[in-house]
Amino acid sequence: MRGVSIFALGFALLAPAAASGETLAGALARAYELNPTLNSARAGQRANDENVPRALSQFRPSVRTDAFLGVERRRSVQKSFEYDNGNRLEPLWVESIQNNRGGPPRSAVLSVEQPLFDGFRTKNSALAAQSNVHAGRERLRLIEQRLLFEAVSVYMNVSRDTAALRLQQNHVAVLEEQLRQTKERYAAGEITPTDIAQAEARLSAGRSQAAMARAELDASLARYAQVTGVEARRLAPGEPVDRLLPKTREAAERVALTEHPVVRAAQHDAEAADLDIRVIESDFLPSLSMVGKVYTESDIDGRGNRALGAQLLGKLSVPIYSGGGTSARLRQAKETAGQKKFDVDAARAELMALIRANWGGLQAAKAQIGAASAQIAAAERALAGVREEAKAGKRTTLEILNAQQELLGARLALVVAQRDRVVASYAVLAAMGRLSAQQLGLSVAAYDASAHFEAVKDSWGGIETPGGR
Template sequence: MGNPDLNAGRASVRATDENVPRALAGYRPSVTASANAGATYETGRSGSSGVLANTRDALFPRQAGLQVTQNLFNGFRTANSVREAESGVLGARETLTQTEGDTLFSAAQSYMDVLRDTATLDLQRNNVEVLEEQLRQTRERLVAGQITRTDVAQAEARLESARSQVSLAQANLQASIATFRRIVGVEPRQLAPGKPPDRLVPPSLAQAVRIAQAEHPAIIAALHAVDAAELQVKVVEGELAPSLNLVGSVGGGYDTSTSGDRVVSAALVAQLSVPLYEGGETYARVRQAKEVAGQRRIEAEATRDAVRSTVFSAWGALEAAKATVVSAQAQVAANDVALTGVREEARAGQRTTLDVLNQQQELLIARVNLIIAQRDRVVGAFAVAQAVGRLSAASLDLQVARYRAGTHYEQVRDLLWGLRTPDGR
């Protein structure tokens, strides 16, 4: 898919993946190399037994060293940081899944909007043709003396109103096409009739709520955020624990004291650091992290409530759309029969031209309402599938390249060095 929101979400997941190798770096040694070079010049007077002599010394000291530091214990901060980063990755993937569902729903909605507005435009244009024929017949009856000028004026007014509706329908269609182009990335051409994804809709409202509470990506992402926040508490608490490092170093120097001297040194040292008091800053961050964890738990419950509310709303809209389709179909059929009857009665002089025009308008409205109801029926099914968290390219069997978020994670998780991203940037 080429949707920018979806691509941005994927990039966000890839960026979040890098938090894991950052955390894993705590298990690995750090290596530092250093070197320096310079020149010194000394002049003075020195001597013994009362004999003094002038001295001059020019040295060019050069030193190089290598230090390796390996942490052995840091209060389990590294382990908890890795687990926190992995929870963040899992949460980001769920957020991406939700973005995919939102994008697919927007695409389905814009698809049906284009179909609706195209059908509405066709109906409005057909109505103009019918009214033009009606006006022609009305003028002929005026010439024959069967009706008055008032009937012609009524037909002309209704025709002009229909033409304005055509212009409005064209504007609506252009807006829907623009929205479709923005979401899908291509122009809508030869769109097939929309079909509701009924196989993704649970058989009952209660089951829909249960599925949403267990599977909705927003809820799962919120729970991963809770896990990450609780692990962050442990990470900060680990700063109060002793830290043990093993430090190895090797170095060499030339001309450090006298001209031509050479010194080589090596050391292996265990360093134990025990924090005693840091002004209370660490304790404040522990309390702060605990409050954030409490906030994440509250947000997770709020997300559950929001998802439940969305399911109820989507389910009600779908049921209403189904009933509206049945009612609109009956209304179209009844108005079609009524129009035929009114036209026959008008030919017999029992109905006026206005009666015919009004009945034509009733039929047009009924047909437009049917188109809208059919659109709402399809969109409503997609809305329920989205509300329960089952709307995805895989569930719809779309013939598109599937994006696997785990691929990038596997590529970068154990990288020890390198500035380029897996795609070569």
């Protein structure tokens, strides 16, 4: 029960609006559905899916037709000789112009080519494309995690800044009352004008701090609308997600190494890089295909003749030498594959550091809540004591003002600590790779990145997307 009361204390000022206000889960669901950055990433992944049917198309038949239509007119000059009594006279040049007899020359060809062997290029290209699709899904999951965490942060920032503004406004009201009492005591001859000046200075500072708190809240509200797509209204206090976290940091690390999208994406990238090597190796192998043609020709020779024919050919291509370019690409692909394997190790190391930092931040936030709560209790007792002693003339106005400022600082510290406590729990969940709509149980239809892939992976044609575009 003590933990619950401490948690509620930080945002007690928000309680009247919480009954019918927005919840953290509702804000996360809205961001998951409406955020344009996330929707853009989903569209990019759908485009990435199309690389698989593109790769498979390399081993499918290609059909094309070509038609030709033209005009032809021939002009010829012939050399002839005349004889007189057996004697050849000077040659004569005879010019003639001939038009096509059967009309304009025309032809049409229908050709079909079917690959039979391509050095396993298509197979490995398709597998590499699938690995890239899986890597893209993990990157999409990472973007989803970042968005949900950002939504948690902006939600808690608005809650924190709203509570901070109310505390600052209440503090200004207290300082105004303190100034009024100070003037009454001065009129009674109990204190000097210096006490009034001190109270006025502290009131001016309080009003300045309240104005700064308003500006910070406005900035948080703008960021909230950007992330969630709606304006923030009556936010209910956010709760940590300790129920989804393991008991120990070591357990969180084990989950992260197997489930975090950064590690999974790096592993799929390494798989794709290995397959890219095999794709380039196919350039050293022969390729075989069958080519069939059906053609018709009319008046190609200008004499009105027609022809109809068909061909069935086997096409064998054997690479011999490419100037060293293919070898360079192969060496480059091997180095890239080695780089991707190092990237997996780097991702794991980075993830371990992130888990430890976030786990430590969570423990620190828990401790800060208890410390801030104790600080508030002590500051309240101190302020009450200073006020009583001031009535007896044992404390000055400045000491009262300082005690009030210390109490305000303690209350603000609790608000900040409570915000950090909630955000830190989500940070650990994100570092584990489990910050998702499904894990949080959000009331929203989870986006299935595999549905589009299944719809297009074996496509043989069609220009309309599964979504109707």
